[in-house]
Amino acid sequence: MEKLYEGKAKVLYPEGEDTLRVYFKDEATAFNARKRGLIPGKGVVNNKVSAALFRYLEAHGIRTHFLEEVSEREMRVKRVEILPLEVILRFRAAGSFAKRYGLEEGTPLKGPLVEFSLKNDPLGDPLICPEAILALGLAGEAELEGVRATTLKVGELLKAFFAERGLEVVDFKLEFGRREGEILLADEISPDTMRLWDMETGEPLDKDRFRKDLGGVAEAYQEVLRRVLGEGV
Template identity: 55%
Template structure:
């Protein structure tokens, strides 16, 4: 299978292939935070995120949630459908943390009355600002697309909260992306991993996600390996 580098992002390289409508996502060991103002890396990060994302995508597919995932081809590479991405990051929050705590004046760890969905404009130069539907309409997105994004976020949340809960993890919040395939079908894209989710141990409250890197808490590699162990060691059928 031929490989031509199509795009390189903060955490992944995306390659074209000889198969029509198929891409390869290669997960890197590099990490960034604060819109790439902080950078680092640790051994095994790409391997852990690839395996976690593959397991979760497969789980969601079995529950009727469409994703771009096809298969895992090696320890750091996933084969996916090629999509035209929407310029939207969908954030779903179950517990106050990070920017939501600052926005609402809530202490971190405060449970929310109901999940909160935020739509952010995927634009690094602008810092990925949170916008409302009026802004996104100005940017050319349709109500169908915006409704799908919000609905998909809530469906993923409803599936993953019990999935992680059974593994002793609290799904505090997460970010997903959405794209359209060649037939125009919208579906879940990007990744689901400790890079894009806040995951706290339900008993101890220990953070097992990228906040350990953001906040210089140490034990980042161990946290990712623990999530990998729980996700792949106790995966539902």
């Protein structure tokens, strides 16, 4: 099947006018692709975790692009026009946020913080304020408010979901797309796009293990999958 698009973590294949097949790769990148590597089994984990979380969110009223899993590494999704934005929800200071403001990693925030960044690899995905998003016509006012409200709701749902599985959601990144006048949650939700800390040990079980050369990366991803599928803590 001819590729429609290949990114750092996924390949998209067309399946007609309305649907796409998403293939999840084992390749890993960090720091705007300046660091590259391979995490064996990552594609399988991210596909299965994303599918489980999309189903969970759909069951709680969140509209997504997800349709079904079609193989260990592939899912079928609705075609959407991706907004050129990354939406980050933070519960603690970590990563670039902690560095930006000189905070200790893990510092709790007074409340959930929604940030936006422009999806632009050459520019390094810079932060962008809501006023600039509107001024540049990247999203409408109602769309932006809907994205913000949905992100906060997703945050509540994911915190509850992972807390039951002994994991704390520190932060995560979402992407959204337009389809027939509706804004849908799109892309993926996986250890690639979230910070997940074990509630007992504080150990990260996410892509930070790759970013920081902590070791045990593939094992951490498999542990997240095990817990997401309800196989115990």
